[in-house]
Amino acid sequence: MARENSSKSGRAAKRRPPAAEAARIEAIFARLAASNPEPKGELYYTNPFTLLVAVVLSAQATDAGVNKATPALFAVADTPEKMVALGEDRVREAIKTIGLFRTKAKNVVALSQLLIERHGGEVPQDRDALTALPGVGRKTANVVLNIAFHQPTIAVDTHIFRVSNRLPLAKGTTPEAVEKGLEAVVPEKYLLHAHHWLILHGRYICKARKPECGRCILYELCRFKEKTA
The missing domain is CATH 1.10.340.30 (Hypothetical protein; domain 2)
Incomplete structure (x- = not known):
């Protein structure tokens, strides 16, 4: 139990970006949550x-x-x-x-x-x-x-890696660096579903070659310099 509490307190201590940045990140996930309250993976499975x-x-x-x-x-x-x-x-x-x-x-x-x-x-x-x-x-x-x-893990694939660096949420040159960065800045209440929200956003909106910024719910919260009109 002591180890678990230590882990939680360590994670909380790292999750303290500047107030304005924390508010932007909160707003990003609030919008993702509002648009898709119960995101699901797209792979077929039974157990x-x-x-x-x-x-x-x-x-x-x-x-x-x-x-x-x-x-x-x-x-x-x-x-x-x-x-x-x-x-x-x-x-x-x-x-x-x-x-x-x-x-x-x-x-x-x-x-x-x-x-x-x-x-x-x-x-x-x-x-x-x-x-x-x-x-x-x-x-x-x-x-x-x-x-x-139902563990609050973040599996960084190509979509999450791209979205996290573009918005940005957590910048990194490796998937593990982005994973750790996201774990440090994503508000606790959004951690469980953050993985799915970011994958789906990258797969259908923030695409690699031609992001569909015109229909992005995060447009004004995004700092990507090459946003499309």
Whole structure:
């Protein structure tokens, strides 16, 4: 308990930007929350295990592409035991439309086996335990912890990295630096959903090549020098 309280107090101590900047950040998330009070991820899944598999498969692939392949796979293998029984060859065949499908099939079966051996077939609610699984990096672990277990993590993908540096919220040259910066400045009440709001904003509004600033609800709060009219 002492450790938990220490962690919270440390995080609170870091979250003290200048008053004007804190007000701008508060306004940004207030608008995002008002426009989408209960944001959801776009990957198809049925339980924490299938979510983990879906996020592993989504690396360097689109959610839409993954969603085309996974319903049939999860219909026959929605637990680690069933995935191991299905085997790498059949998993590979099921996900062959997804980029890097050979490596991903190998990782999915291997992580399923380790879930059985180390965690009784359950998805662990711990980042270190998750990242010890094949094909699971920090971003994947954060997505699973956030969506499946409602932990206030921020998984920095290309969309969040872009939006955070553009607005800006937290500038950084690496995903982990942006993650830590966001954790330090996002108001506590918005941390749980911040991940989804920023991803969706980057995917549909603050696009990489041509941001749609004309319909952005954050337009006057954004300091991006190359805003479109």
